[in-house]
Structure formats: structure tokens, C-alpha cells
Amino acid sequence: MTQDKPFSYGKIFAIGSGFFALTLVWTFYNAYMPLLLGDYIESRAIRGGIMGLDNLLAVILIPFIGAWSDKVDTKLGKRLPFIVVGMPVAALFFILIPYGALNTLWLLLAIDIMFLLAMTIYRAPVISLMPDHTPSEKRSTANGIINLMGGMGALIALFGLSSLYGIDRTHPFIVAGILLLLSFIFLYFTVDRRPPYVGSSKDEIEAIQASKSFFHGFGKILKPEFRGHFFILLAIFLYFIGYAGLEAQFTVYAVEFLKMEAGKAGFTLGFFSLAFVIFAVPAGLLGSKLGKLPIMLIGLVILPLTFISIPSLPLLNTVFPELNQVLVLQLVLFSGGIAWAFINVQAYPLVADLGGMSKIGFFTGLYYLFSMASSIIAPGLLGLIMDVFSPPSLFYGAALTFVIAFYFLKKGSNIVSKNKAQINDSISF
16 A cells, blocks of 8 residues: 555545535435426325435445445556446436436436436445545545535535526536536546555455455444444434435425425525535534544434424414515524534544445445435335325424434444444454
């Protein structure tokens, strides 16, 4: 392993451009795909179920691709071969999504599957670039920068592209696809082919010999001695149910219950992302100074309290009719975005540290397995709750997932801290 190159914040910003494009595309997709499906399907639960099934392919393949990118060794390095294939193809099929929606449901779904497959190919490798270029002690700060870039992508998606959606459905998809392609070109010419903090060939040979398949490694995580690791990943799975479900169903709630225009609904959700952008770097710095776990736990307390306050806002408006209900909702979502920065900025570095230096891709795959597995059930589950109870129940269901996640994160971290020998390269897979 070569570590002669100094840590570079400029390099981290360059890597962040990949996360910028990924988050821009993903945020807009999650906010507006349910509305495109609404042209053909009335039920929120069924629409949510389709959004969940969309992610099944990603959940199956991302962990394998993450582990695979640990093992390959090409002229382009470990991660770039996957990025070269995935990003341009994802850009093309994202541009085609609204054209598919103008024809038939089946054409829309076919294009959607191709888009998701391409996103899956490059997602774990592009995220693995950060720890490849960053020492462990700098990863919370670096992830704050990465999430700042991602948050900027989300802001452009929800503030800028949402406005374009009101003019013509195809325009925001075209713009986002072009930005994704430009990000690929920038990444290709800036990232190191042999980054300083990636495992050496010797490390990789040992890792391959010790871990013959992803299933074998995943089986180890389920064993009692790695229960702490599993509980941490389970906590991530749980709170992403709340986050992914709310992200997918908020525009449905705003358009169908609050009677907002589609563009304004996305604009309002943008205040959540705005706060995330502003507080991503401070959250990363706090994580580096005070520890990843304490900052995550604070966020896991604040965010559910924020969510459960949202259904009461219409009642507040009847008591104080002079209040602008949409403005108040935007301010509440802004406070929720601060809490989400506390949670999400720390999560990936916490999981990456569990894998040491030779298994970053494997644990990146696990992180996305658990976080995206929640996306399979989250939109349909919270959509069903909305259908059975009422649209505002979306926020109560989301809040509950964060409360349960608090318990498992704290318990899992306590178990891991009692056996620190598990959190290094001697972890025996």
C-alpha cells in the first residue's frame, strides 16, 4: 500500500462531484417518479411498491459490485472500470424516462430498470473512492465534504429541476442526464488510479483467499461475534425506511393532500436538503471532534420529533390563520435537514471503519445493501400506511423507524466497542 501522497481536500471535492451527480439524479427520481407512475396508478401503496421493486436490483447487485471492486486490478485501477460503464449509461436512460412515461407503463418500467441497473454498477465504486483517498481519522470530515456536494445536487434537483418540471416534464431529466455525464468526465480525469489508502495487492490476495464470496462474508456478519456490526447495519436499515419512504411519498402527500402544485411540492422538500447542505461539513467536523456515534444519536432523537410535528401544522394554521402554512412546513423541514446531516454524514464512515483498509468495498457494499434494502419496502409500506390511515400518518410511520434505529445503533456500538480487535484488518472473514 502506498501512502506517500498527502491527504488532499481538493481530491475529495473532485470525488464529491460524483456524489453530486448521483444525489441530484437520485433525489429528483425519488421525488417525481411516483408522480409519473400516478398517471397510470392511483394507489399510493402500489406506486410505492413499484418504487421499492425498482430498488431490488440495486440491493442484490451493489454488495457484489462493491466487493468485486476490491478485488479487480486494471490499468484504470479498482473503481474506475465500473464508473466508466455505469455513469454514461445511467445518464442516457435517465433522459429517456419521461419519454417512456408519455407512451405506456411497460415502456416506462423497462427504461426505469435499465437506468437502475446502470446506477447500480457504479454506485458502490464511486462512493468507495472517498475512503480510498482518505485516512480513517479524516473520513468524517471528508464525508462531510462529500455530503455537501451531494446536498448541492439535491438542492439543484428540488429547487432548480422542480421548476423546470412545471414547464416541461422532459427538461429536468435532460439537464440531470447531462450533468451526470459531465461529472463522469471530471471524475475520470481527476481520481487516482492507485489511491494511497486502498489495500495493497498483498492485502487483496489475503482478502480474496479469506472471503471467497460475498455470501460467505455476509454469513460472518450474522454470527454472534459480529452482532455489534449487524446491529449497526440494522439501525441504518431501519432509519432509511423512514427517510426513503418520506422522500418517495412527500410529493404525493403535498400534491394530493395539501393540494400543492408538483413543482412547489418538490421546492418545499428542498428545504430539507438545503439544511443538509449547510450543515454537512459542520456535522462532519463535529463527528471528527466528538465522535461519529454521539452525533448520530443526537440526530436520531431530533429528527423523529420534527416529523411528528408536521401533521399538526394545519391545526396550527386554524389557530393562527395569519401564518403561512407552506412557509412553516418549509422551516420544519429545514430543522429536520439539520438532524439528517448529523445522522447521515457519520453513517458511512462508521461502517467503512468496520472494514479496515482491505475490505472497504465489501463494507461499502454492506452499507448500501442495508440502506437500499429499506428502499424496497419503504415507499410501499408508508404508502400503505397513508392509504389505510391518512396521508399525514406518513410522518408518524417515518418517526417510529428512527426511534427503533436509535436503540439498535447504541446497542450495536456498545458491543463493538467491547471488542475493538474486530474493527481492523484482522477481522477474520
